[in-house]
Amino acid sequence: METKGKSSKIIIGAVLGALFLTVIIGGLIVNKNNKAINQLSSENTKLETVVQERDSMVNEFISAFDSIESSLTFINKKRGQLVLNQDEMTVSQKDAIVRDIELMNTMLEESSIKIEKLEKDLKNSGYQLSSFKKKVASLNKQIEQQNQQIAEFQLKFEAQSQQLAMVSYEKDSLQNEVLSIQDTIQKRDELLAQMKDVIGQQTYELNKGFFAYGTTKELTDNGVIEKEGGFLGVGKSKIIPPNFNQDYFTKVDITEDRSIELNAKKVKLISEHPVESYKLIEEDGLITRLEIETPQEFWKMSQYAVIEVKM
CATH class of the missing domain: 1.20.58 (Methane Monooxygenase Hydroxylase; Chain G, domain 1)
Structure with a gap:
C-alpha cells in the first residue's frame, strides 16, 4: 500500500x-x-x-x-x-x-x-x-x-x-516761342496802331484848312483883317493880323472839300494863293463859288483862306 x-x-x-x-x-x-x-x-x-x-x-x-x-x-x-x-x-x-x-x-x-x-x-x-x-x-x-x-x-x-x-x-x-512771337506781334501791332494814330493825327492836321469870307466890315469887325499903311486913310492895304480871330473860320478837309460857296458880285482873296490853283465860277452874273483845282498848291502858303466879297 x-x-x-x-x-x-x-x-x-x-x-x-x-x-x-x-x-x-x-x-x-x-x-x-x-x-x-x-x-x-x-x-x-x-x-x-x-x-x-x-x-x-x-x-x-x-x-x-x-x-x-x-x-x-x-x-x-x-x-x-x-x-x-x-x-x-x-x-x-x-x-x-x-x-x-x-x-x-x-x-x-x-x-x-x-x-x-x-x-x-x-x-x-x-x-x-x-x-x-x-x-x-x-x-x-x-x-x-x-x-x-x-x-x-x-x-x-x-x-x-x-x-x-x-x-x-x-x-x-x-x-x-510762338507766345513770344505773338507777344512781339501784339506789341508791334500796338506800336503800329499808335503810329497810325499819330500819322492819322498828323495827316489830319496837315489836311486841315480854314476859310472865312464876308464883306470888309464883317471881316474887320470879326478880327479877321485889318488895314495898315497908306497916308491919311488913303492907300491902306488889308492884311491878316498875327492874332486874327480863328473862331470865325470854317474848317475843311483840303483833300476832300474843294468848293467854297460864295454867291457874291465881287470876290477878292486877301490871303495869298497861287492864281493857277483855283478858279471862280460865275453863273447868272454872280460868282457862285470858288473851285480849288490843285489843293496842295492852293493851301501851300497858308492853311487859312480869307475871301472878301461884295454882295
Whole structure:
C-alpha cells in the first residue's frame, strides 16, 4: 500500500511539474508576442507620422504651386494689357504703367522666394519627388521668361518716356516761342496802331484848312483883317493880323472839300494863293463859288483862306 501511495505522489508531482513547465513556457511565449506587437505598433506609428509629414509637405507644395501659377497668370495677363501710346501719354497713364511694372516685379520676386524655399524644403525632405522637381524647374523657367519680358517692356517704356519728354519739351519750347512771337506781334501791332494814330493825327492836321469870307466890315469887325499903311486913310492895304480871330473860320478837309460857296458880285482873296490853283465860277452874273483845282498848291502858303466879297 505504501508503494502504491508513493507512486501516486510521483505521478502527481510529475503532472504538477509538467503543468508548471507549461505555464512558464506559455508565459515566455506571451511576453515575446507582446514585445513583437509593441514593436510593430511603434513602427506603424512612426510610419504614420512619416506619411503625415509627407502628405503635409505635398499639400504645402501644391498650395505654393497654385499660388505661384496664379501670380504668373495674373502677371502675364497684366503685361498683355500694357500698351505704349505712340503719340502721347498723359501723366496718369504713365503713373499707372509705372505702378503696374512695380506690382509685377514685386510678385515675381515673391514667387522666386517661394520657389527657392520649395527647392530647399524638397532637398531637405529626402524624398525623391521627380514630378515636383520638374514642376519647380518649369516655374523657375516661367519666372525667368516673365522677368525678361517685363525688363524688355520697361526698357521700351523708359525709352518712349524719354522720347515723349523730349517731344513735350520741344513742344513747350515751340509754344513759348510762338507766345513770344505773338507777344512781339501784339506789341508791334500796338506800336503800329499808335503810329497810325499819330500819322492819322498828323495827316489830319496837315489836311486841315480854314476859310472865312464876308464883306470888309464883317471881316474887320470879326478880327479877321485889318488895314495898315497908306497916308491919311488913303492907300491902306488889308492884311491878316498875327492874332486874327480863328473862331470865325470854317474848317475843311483840303483833300476832300474843294468848293467854297460864295454867291457874291465881287470876290477878292486877301490871303495869298497861287492864281493857277483855283478858279471862280460865275453863273447868272454872280460868282457862285470858288473851285480849288490843285489843293496842295492852293493851301501851300497858308492853311487859312480869307475871301472878301461884295454882295
